[in-house]
Amino acid sequence: MTSIEQRIAQLRDEINYHAYRYYTLDDPIISDAEYDRLMNELRALEEAHPELITPDSPTQRVGAPPLDQFEKVIHPVPMTSLGNAFNDDDMRAWLTRIGRLLPEGVTTSDLTFVVEPKFDGLAVALTYENGVLVRGATRGNGIEGEDVTANLRTVKSIPLRIPVSPDGSAELAEVGPSPPARIEVRGEVYMPIAAFNELNRRQAEKGEKLYANPRNAAAGAVRQLDSRITARRPLAFFAYAIGYVEGGEEIRSQWEALDYLRRLGFPVSPDVRRSRDFDEVLDLIHRWMERRDSLPYEADGVVVKVDDFALQELLGVVGNAPRWAIAYKFPAREATTRLLKIEVNVGRTGVLTPYAVLKPVNIGGVTVRQASLHNFEDLARKDIREGDTVVVKRAGDVIPQVVKPILELRPPDSKPYQLPDRCPSCGEPVVKPEDEVAVYCVNAACPAQLVRRVEYFVSRGAMDIEGFGVKIAEQLIRAGLIRDVADIYYLTRDQLLSLEGFAEKKADNLLAAIEASKSQPxxxxxxxxxxxxxxxxxxxxxxxxxxxxxxxxxxxxxxxxxxxxxxxxxxxxxxxxxxxxxxxxxxxxxxxxGVRMEAEVTAAPPSARPLAGLTFVITGTLPTMTRDEAKAFIEAHGGKVTSSVSKKTDYLLLGENPGSKLAKAQSLGIKIINEEELKEMVGG
Ligand SMILES: [Zn+2]
CATH class of the missing domain: 1.10.150.20 (5' to 3' exonuclease, C-terminal subdomain)
Structure with a gap:
């Protein structure tokens, strides 16, 4: 190996390892900037030596040129589907059925079960040869799927090489066993709910098509002929089974299989449980059902498997479903109700969005009064009308949505919905750009848009003006005190006191918060x-x-x-x-x-800055600075702040009530300083 080849191999290992820390363990040990630096170095080396690029290089996660169609893949071991249960009786009936098939001397009370969430995404099979991902396929009909390797390579939590390589230091050596000659790993590609909501928010902002649910969004992205588009979708992966394996460790149960997958570097759900007690299995299922809405991903049920592989084999398959596993499906989260009225919301950029006002309906324990209608195009395509009885779906944190009208129940006098030609807020004519599905109000003085703009301006990620909510924004705009966001800084105490609900304390607090926001960077x-x-x-x-x-x-x-x-x-x-x-x-x-118009950074070149080249970690509460302020302070003087302590850390900045980082820093012999010492380092 030349020194360049060595460096490339080393960079790939390091990057793969840090991607694993970030995407699979959710516990990064280097900063994003440091990660980008490694990636840039690798990219530059590969650009200079394109003959050294291999498909398992992390630079190849960006996607490949589009395909005309997917190749078909025959699964070496069929991907079976699961029998369903809808209540506890179904579960007990399943237990009785398998009880009859057990060998003599073994009863159902001897069984151990593995209980796993049933992810609502797209099932895929990943084949690794000598540790390298060589193929990724969809489940298809279970016998034949589609080759979506290029797309699955872009999913960051799918390892391109297993085990995720340690870089040699003791800290990293715990990661994995040696790779089997060949292994097929099965799991689900899904879209986390937060990422799904964010994706739809961006789609809406661009006036583009919205996705109905995370499952559709994930499936659409995986079955996308242009993998560069897949690469831009926030997809994640959970492994839940081994299709087959040649070489490697002997695995005797599902529980061992999951542990093996975890050690190879695959994300395995932390929520998987094992139990010998069937009543406890049912309890777990019920608890799951209650927690359903608080999960960061969509689960449509729970899968219960007999743990022991020998018993699995003995129980066998009937039709195309194994006898040794069953899916307990959660109740559907749809309901029907009357759509009373279609109303229109005006967004910050002037986009008009329709939504449904419903006859209140209980779905999965929550009363739903309003539901999304996505956009006018979707509304017209589904021909949803006021007065219709509609199917409404609510899932997880996703905003409830109108799925479709029930045509049989449509009142005889109903009329198709008419696209508004005027803004419901300001009454100005609306505009529909030809290449977009969105309809806009382009009136710069539109009060509804102004409310959204002010709401955004004062929000946490922006000027962060505490106590300034949407109610206050509406009140100030209605009173004519705010005509643009800058007017916020010209509000007077008397003006605020003239408003309903404003006592002196509230007015003073708000003015103080507004004043404080002037020093935002x-x-x-x-x-x-x-x-x-x-x-x-x-x-x-x-x-x-x-x-x-x-x-x-x-x-x-x-x-x-x-x-x-x-x-x-x-x-x-x-x-x-x-x-x-x-x-x-x-x-x-x-x-x-007096709002800040200049960046704080000193004009000196990076090398002349006192903290250049130094890496800091902050722990505990500092006497005068918040953590964000301390970070900005260090960065302004050329230093770098990372989230966890490693050998590369130069200083631990210590405050009161420090976390575990202190012990870690002490064990690594890292210098520990307080806020005052930090200030001295930059000369006062
Ligand atoms: Zn308007």
């Missing part, structure tokens, strides 16, 4: 402006390149596009925003009010 101010496509991450990148509002406002599309991570759409959107005279006025008003 520039990236927060840029975020708060609500420029389309510019969230907190993009704002940070913009400010890093243009450290003052004026330079940013005068940047050209070309200059913005030159920033790593900024694409043409965002660049154009930023230029468009600053080109509007109204927006320039808002900026001037914010400036006059």
């Amino acid at each position: 520039l990236e927060r101010v840029v975020t708060a402006l609500g420029i389309r496509g510019v969230g907190s991450v993009v704002a940070k990148m913009l400010v890093a390149a243009f450290p003052s509002m004026d330079t940013l406002a005068n940047a050209t599309v070309e200059e913005l596009e030159a920033i790593e991570g900024i694409g043409p759409h965002i660049a154009q959107s930023v230029v468009d925003w600053f080109s509007r005279p109204r927006h320039r006025q808002v900026i001037e008003k914010l400036r006059r009010a």
Whole structure:
């Protein structure tokens, strides 16, 4: 091996390991920036030596050129489906059935069961040869599936190579056994609910099609001919079975199989349980059902398996379902009710969105009064009308949605819904751009949009003005005290006191919070402006390149596009925003009010900054700074802050009531300093 090959191999191991810490264990030990640095180095080496690129390189997770169609894959071992149970009686009947098939001397009370969540995603089979992912296939009809290898490679929690390689240090050596010659790992690709909601929020903002549920979104992404699109979808993976294995450890039970998968570096649900007591199994199921809404992913049931592989074999398969496993399906979370009225909401960017006002209905223990209708196109396609009886679905944290009307129950005098031609808030005519499904109100003075803009401006990730909720925003706008977001900084005590519900204390608190927000860093101010496509991450990148509002406002599309991570759409959107005279006025008003218009970073080059090259970890409560402030302080002086202690940490910044990081730092002999000492390091 040449030294370049060695370095490439080392980088891949390190990156794979850190991706595993991040995506599978949710416990990263290096910063995002450090991770990007490793990735950039690998990318540069591979660019210079393209002959060294292999499919298992982490750089290959970005997707490959689109396919015309998927190749078919015959599963070496069929992917069976499961029999269903809908209540405890069904479960007991299953137990009785298998009891009759057990060998002499063995009764059902000798059985051990493994209880697993039933993920609502897409079942896939991953084949690894000598530890390298060589094929990923969908379940299909169980006998024949589709080859979606390129797509599954982009799913970050699917290891490209197993076991996830330790980089040699003792801390990492615990990770895995040696890889079997060949193994087929089965599991579910799914979309976490939070990621699903975020995806739909972005789709809505762009006026694009919304996904009905996380399952559809995940399935659509996996069965996408262009894997570069799959790569942009927030997919995750849980392994739950071994299809077959050649070589490797001897595995005698499902419980051992899950443990083996975990040690190879696969994500396995932390919620899997094992029990010898069937009543306890039923208890677990009931508890699951109650917790269903609080899970970060959608589960549509629980799978119960006989643990012992020898007994599994003996019980066998009937039809295409194994006798030794059963799926307890949770009750459907749909209900029918009357759709009383279709109303329209106006978003921050002026997008009009329809929603349904329902006759209140109980779904899974929650009263639902309103439901999403996605967008006008979807509404028209399904021909949902006021007065219809509709199917409403509610699942997890997903907003309840109208699935479809029940046509048989439609009143004879019903009429198709008419697209509004005027904004329901300001009454101005609406606009429908040809290439979008969205309908907009383009009136810059539209009160509904202003409420959303103010709500966003004061929100946690933006200017973070405490106590400034949507109710107050509506009240101030109705009273004519706020016409744009900058007016927030010109509110007076007398004005607030003239409003209903404002006593002196409340007014003073609000004014103090507004005053405090003036010192928010520039990236927060840029975020708060609500420029389309510019969230907190993009704002940070913009400010890093243009450290003052004026330079940013005068940047050209070309200059913005030159920033790593900024694409043409965002660049154009930023230029468009600053080109509007109204927006320039808002900026001037914010400036006059004393809102920060410059980044804090010192002008000195990075190497001249006192903390350059040093890595800090913060633990405990500091005397005068919050953690975010301390982080900003360190970064402003050229240092770096990571979330956990490792050999690469230079200093632990210690506050009161420190966590486990203190012991870790002491054991590694890392220097420990307090806030005062930190300040001394930068010269006061
Ligand atoms: Zn309007």
